[in-house]
Amino acid sequence: MASVCIPACTRALLLDIEGTTTPITFVKDVLFPYIREHLEDHLSSHWEEDECKQDVHLLKKQIEEDMRQNRACPMHAVDQTVHTDEEKAIREVVENVLWQMAADRNVHGAQAAAGSHVEGGVLFRRIKGCGAAPGLKVFIYSSGSVEAQKLLFGYSVDGDVCSTGHFDTNVGAKVESKSYESIAERIGVPPEEITFLTDVSREAKAAEEAGLNVVLVVRPGNLELTEEERSHYSLVTSFSQLQLSG
Numbered sequence: 001m002a003s004v005c006i007p008a009c010t011r012a013l014l015l016d017i018e019g020t021t022t023p024i025t026f027v028k029d030v031l032f033p034y035i036r037e038h039l040e041d042h043l044s045s046h047w048e049e050d051e052c053k054q055d056v057h058l059l060k061k062q063i064e065e066d067m068r069q070n071r072a073c074p075m076h077a078v079d080q081t082v083h084t085d086e087e088k089a090i091r092e093v094v095e096n097v098l099w100q101m102a103a104d105r106n107v108h109g110a111q112a113a114a115g116s117h118v119e120g121g122v123l124f125r126r127i128k129g130c131g132a133a134p135g136l137k138v139f140i141y142s143s144g145s146v147e148a149q150k151l152l153f154g155y156s157v158d159g160d161v162c163s164t165g166h167f168d169t170n171v172g173a174k175v176e177s178k179s180y181e182s183i184a185e186r187i188g189v190p191p192e193e194i195t196f197l198t199d200v201s202r203e204a205k206a207a208e209e210a211g212l213n214v215v216l217v218v219r220p221g222n223l224e225l226t227e228e229e230r231s232h233y234s235l236v237t238s239f240s241q242l243q244l245s246g
């Protein structure tokens with residue numbers, strides 16, 4: 001596939017995660033198995049630390065939310081403060097996280113609790129390493145919570161590849177152009193000076209409507225694009241195909 005030129009006026013890149021910076025299979029093939037294998041040990045060795053307490057607290061809030069919405073949940077309380085039996089409390093956390101993963105939930109607290117080191121920033125760093133556009137800012141817009149996003153990039157195998165800022169669906173749905181207008185406003189960069197990268201054509205369309213420049217990312221496991229979409233959008237299969245003008 002040929003390289004794609006990011007317009008010279010681009011001052012900010014806005015990146016989707018799943019299917020874009022990270023293969024769509026990553027969460028199920030890499031992240032979940034990792035969590036399954038390491039969560040209990042991780043909790044045992046960090047149980048008394050503030051960060052871990054904070055993560056368990058997040059999970060607890062999610063369970064409360066689940067209960068409010070009457071979702072089936074394997075247990076009714078995860079609270080470090082009320083448990084005197086640490087082992088039992090840890091087992092409960094593990095059990096809940098595994099249940100959430102099996103149910104394919106968007107597990108904010110669970111991902112945080114895993115404290116896992118993950119890949120995902122490899123291609124992202126390449127953009128930053130291009131050097132051609134020193135003033136270029138990188139933002140993330142994903143349906144995964146901002147906490148989970150920071151974790152993903154903060155613990156990438158490449159080390160901390162933290163971006164300038166993160167957005168989740170609190171700013172609006174990814175298929176609505178208003179969301180992209182809000183992001184542009186919040187980061188203080190006009191829409192036409194932002195390039196959005198995503199694997200989903202409906203998101204691409206919404207961003208385009210808001211005036212952003214769009215590049216579609218084609219990776220194994222992503223949704224098939226129609227012929228029309230393929231000819232309409234700039235496509236890359238790897239970030240290395242992005243040419244940043246200086």
Ligand SMILES: [Mg+2]
Pocket residue numbers: 016017018019020198199200
């Ligand atoms: Mg995506």
